[in-house]
Amino acid sequence: MAVVTATETGVRPSRAGRRPSIPGWVGTVPFLAYVGVFLLLPAGIVIVDALKNSSGGWQFSAITELGNPLVRGYFIGSLKLCVITSVSGAVFGAILAYAVASGNPDGVVRRMYLAGSGVLAQSGGITLAFAFQALLGPVGLLFHASWFYDFPWGISLIYAYFQIPLMVLVFMPAIDGLKVQWREASENLGASAWQYWRHVGGPLLAPAFLGSTLLLFANGLSAFATIEAWESQVAYTVPQQISISLSSEVGLSNINYADVLALGMMIMVVVIMTGYALLQRRASRWLR
Amino acid sequence: MAAIASLGESGLATPAERPRGMQVRRRRRLNVFRYLVFTVFGLFFLLPLLATARFSLEGNRLGSWSLAAWKEIATYKGPPPLLPAIEIQLELAVATCVVVLVLLVPTMVWIRLRVQWISRVFEFLCLLPLTIPAIILVVGLAPIYNFIRHYQLSALTLFFAYVILALPYAYRALSAGLNAIDVTTISEAARSLGASWFTVIARVIVPNMGQAILNAMVLASALVLGEFTVAYLLLYNNLPVELFSISRNTPNASVIFSTSLASLLFAFALLLILSYAGRRRHRGRG
Numbered sequence: 001m002a003v004v005t006a007t008e009t010g011v012r013p014s015r016a017g018r019r020p021s022i023p024g025w026v027g028t029v030p031f032l033a034y035v036g037v038f039l040l041l042p043a044g045i046v047i048v049d050a051l052k053n054s055s056g057g058w059q060f061s062a063i064t065e066l067g068n069p070l071v072r073g074y075f076i077g078s079l080k081l082c083v084i085t086s087v088s089g090a091v092f093g094a095i096l097a098y099a100v101a102s103g104n105p106d107g108v109v110r111r112m113y114l115a116g117s118g119v120l121a122q123s124g125g126i127t128l129a130f131a132f133q134a135l136l137g138p139v140g141l142l143f144h145a146s147w148f149y150d151f152p153w154g155i156s157l158i159y160a161y162f163q164i165p166l167m168v169l170v171f172m173p174a175i176d177g178l179k180v181q182w183r184e185a186s187e188n189l190g191a192s193a194w195q196y197w198r199h200v201g202g203p204l205l206a207p208a209f210l211g212s213t214l215l216l217f218a219n220g221l222s223a224f225a226t227i228e229a230w231e232s233q234v235a236y237t238v239p240q241q242i243s244i245s246l247s248s249e250v251g252l253s254n255i256n257y258a259d260v261l262a263l264g265m266m267i268m269v270v271v272i273m274t275g276y277a278l279l280q281r282r283a284s285r286w287l288r
Numbered sequence: 289m290a291a292i293a294s295l296g297e298s299g300l301a302t303p304a305e306r307p308r309g310m311q312v313r314r315r316r317r318l319n320v321f322r323y324l325v326f327t328v329f330g331l332f333f334l335l336p337l338l339a340t341a342r343f344s345l346e347g348n349r350l351g352s353w354s355l356a357a358w359k360e361i362a363t364y365k366g367p368p369p370l371l372p373a374i375e376i377q378l379e380l381a382v383a384t385c386v387v388v389l390v391l392l393v394p395t396m397v398w399i400r401l402r403v404q405w406i407s408r409v410f411e412f413l414c415l416l417p418l419t420i421p422a423i424i425l426v427v428g429l430a431p432i433y434n435f436i437r438h439y440q441l442s443a444l445t446l447f448f449a450y451v452i453l454a455l456p457y458a459y460r461a462l463s464a465g466l467n468a469i470d471v472t473t474i475s476e477a478a479r480s481l482g483a484s485w486f487t488v489i490a491r492v493i494v495p496n497m498g499q500a501i502l503n504a505m506v507l508a509s510a511l512v513l514g515e516f517t518v519a520y521l522l523l524y525n526n527l528p529v530e531l532f533s534i535s536r537n538t539p540n541a542s543v544i545f546s547t548s549l550a551s552l553l554f555a556f557a558l559l560l561i562l563s564y565a566g567r568r569r570h571r572g573r574g
Binding site: 034139 | 314322332339342391392395398416419426429448449507511513521532535548552555560
């Protein structure tokens, strides 16, 4: 007895500094609870509801609705729009990013372009559609483009207005990572500008470029505000159709149409973003 | 903005900063290329904004000029009225910033100090919203908000969802800030001088990562100010949703253009301030 109490009192003072009863992970519980309720739970609801029929039973055939010609049409519309705007946005954005990056790193142009890109890429939304409506719409200032309400070209132009800035933001670090020494070395060895880009700069930037294109693709896929403000009567893309089926319960019979579409999109975005992450890792090998 | 800026740049691009190895001819060609690019993209980005500005300054008669639409921002009677929507938007931005910071900063510091093994999971969760965009999230959020709606709360409840949307951007900003300071050493120093965990976080670590916190706040507000998808589909009225309804009720109402331009300029000013604040800090340190 005496020995036991002795060891107990002997142990206590050394532990007194930190309360041993609370394990460290308890500190993360508020965060985990919040993310659980507002991120994981909604994601779970989408997946579960997509696989259920209206009477509550499991119905994996709901997924086969993704092969329905009507549904496929929206996915094809989304794909067209995303391919056009991600490729053109990536090419033009990369050119602009190079022009900005080759200037003074502390200069006004760079600050203006980066801040402006942040605004247009992040918080543009419906205002971008209004801006183009003022420029090219039926009563537009510059001219009245007859193709303004054509899908996909009219909306592609508006999408470029936020895709190019996003490309500038995500591709700029890669260009900044190109070392001056590499350029000097190739010039000292007599390389022309073309040879430098063909054999040094191009291959170094290629993974970052492809990764950024994928990011633009995912961004275009999930954009909704701009296309809704551009044309809210006709649905061309998956997000528009999700919106319609959320606000009206009429859809394909017996399934949770919005959930099935959302699940289909989630799968696409996850695949794309995984590719993006892999390419980013590849890109960061040289550019740091 | 771009065209004006490119004029200012010509004086700033000091040739001394360029590699000496680059020949003069090539340097000149690069400059021609740059000014060409700035002009073309400057026009592409400026023209729609200028058109918006012109529409916002349209008077009663076609082709006349007037400031009425700008004065109308505060007084527009609708349908729907604008001022409550502007207020709710600003409140949403503040609420989102506060909740994101309260949620992330203590947790990130705690993880760095005490539970390193959880950091991978934590990072994954913070970046997860990038793969579940708003349009997908909103489908799953609808049942949850139907539940919340029983309590008759205002559009301010949207901040629950906005915090999730802002999470990846805020996480990146804060993580960069935490990497720049030696969290372990300074918190051990504070702890051994008798500070509580609250004091360590609020009075030792937070003041040392002011720039990162500012970054996170600006990014989160820029995101909230233009957010349309979640509010629209959960049937709450924030500023972009109200602008959308006005555009459907009264196509080409000047007030849409003045308000959209004002909100874009506001976000632009926020980001520009951020970029200059960052530079001042940087210089102060170096």
